[in-house]
Amino acid sequence: DTEVTQTPKHLVMGMTxxxxxxxxxxxxxRAMYWYKQKAKKPPELMFVYSYEKLSINESVPSxxxxxxxxxxxxxxxxxxxxxxxSALYLCxxxxxxxxxxxKLFFGSGTQLSVL
Amino acid sequence: DAKTTQPNSMESNEEEPVHLPCNHSTIxxxxxxxxxxxxxxxxxxxxxxxxxxxxxxxxxxxxxxxxRKSSTLILHRxxxxxxxxxxxxxxxxxxxxxxxxLTFGKGTLLTVNP
Numbered sequence: 001d002t003e004v005t006q007t008p009k010h011l012v013m014g015m016t017x018x019x020x021x022x023x024x025x026x027x028x029x030r031a032m033y034w035y036k037q038k039a040k041k042p043p044e045l046m047f048v049y050s051y052e053k054l055s056i057n058e059s060v061p062s063x064x065x066x067x068x069x070x071x072x073x074x075x076x077x078x079x080x081x082x083x084x085x086s087a088l089y090l091c092x093x094x095x096x097x098x099x100x101x102x103k104l105f106f107g108s109g110t111q112l113s114v115l
Numbered sequence: 116d117a118k119t120t121q122p123n124s125m126e127s128n129e130e131e132p133v134h135l136p137c138n139h140s141t142i143x144x145x146x147x148x149x150x151x152x153x154x155x156x157x158x159x160x161x162x163x164x165x166x167x168x169x170x171x172x173x174x175x176x177x178x179x180x181x182x183r184k185s186s187t188l189i190l191h192r193x194x195x196x197x198x199x200x201x202x203x204x205x206x207x208x209x210x211x212x213x214x215x216x217l218t219f220g221k222g223t224l225l226t227v228n229p
Contacts, residue, residue: 004158033217042202042219043159056216090158102206104151104217106158 002027006091006107014115015081021110023074023091030096031055032074033104034066037088049074050096081114088112119203124224127193135188135223137203142183147206149217150177150188152199159202159219162188198227 004025013019023032031050035043048056049068063085065077074091088111092104120138127133139148149164163170163177165186170177176189190197202222 042200042221045216045218048216092158103161103164104159106160108156108158 002105004091004093004105004107006089006110008110009108010111010113012113012115013078013081015083017081018077018079020078021076021089021091021112023076023093023107024072025093025105026072027093027105028071028095029093029105030071031094031102032068033092033094034074034076035090035092035106037090037109039087043090047076078112081112083114086112086114119205119220121201121203121220121223123221124226126226126228127190128228129195130192133190133193133197133225133227135190135201135203135225136185137187138185139203139205140184142205148177148179148183148186149204149206150175151202151204151217151219152197153202153222154196154199162201193225193227195227195229198225200224 007022011019033048034046036046037043045058046060047066052068052071063080067075088109090106090109092106094102094104147164147166150162151159152162153159163172163175165177165179167179169179178187178189188201200222202219204217204219
């Protein structure tokens with residue numbers, strides 16, 4: 001199983017809502033990532049978890065709150081988002097050895113619209 | 116951080132070889148060259164990576180210049196399913212050393228004509 005599963009596939013939320021994005025992998029990977037991708041732009045790194053600890057935060061606003069409850073699961077909690085936060089949110093995982101040979105496996109993403 | 120430069124777009128015909136170039140003139144000695152592609156409505160997908168020597172796998176070949184300042188991803192026989200954005204990426208060390216980022220550049224949009 002080389003899949004990274006993201007749910008939901010689509011999400012529409014208002015600026016006062018609280019919602020969560022979920023990501024799951026069963027490859028035994030110990031590193032997990034959140035990327036944000038605006039239309040026709042490359043993915044931008046948001047967060048990296050390594051062995052369930054937050055390893056990289058790319059100065060992401062606090063209205064995005066990541067959580068890694070165990071090595072297979074990664075959540076992104078959303079609160080008080082702005083319309084400009086509308087984007088495709090991609091989750092990825094890798095073995096976590098931090099070697100330069102690391103390959104990332106991506107999910108298909110959650111398309112988020114903030115109204 | 117070392118950066119990559121790729122053409123915005125390229126076109127190819129089905130069943131013909133495609134050579135996708137990437138310039139990385141500021142590459143450091145320990146930077147690996149990675150290629151990912153993103154098909155429409157999907158997340159990026161790993162294609163191939165290398166350090167100094169040319170590399171082959173079932174998807175593609177990677178040719179790396181002797182001075183490592185450029186590389187070329189080679190698709191030997193393009194199919195319609197190869198139409199995607201192709202990203203050339205240098206693995207990047209973040210902060211103090213043991214963390215690595217995968218930072219995407221703008222990529223090349225490959226169109227494959229039937």
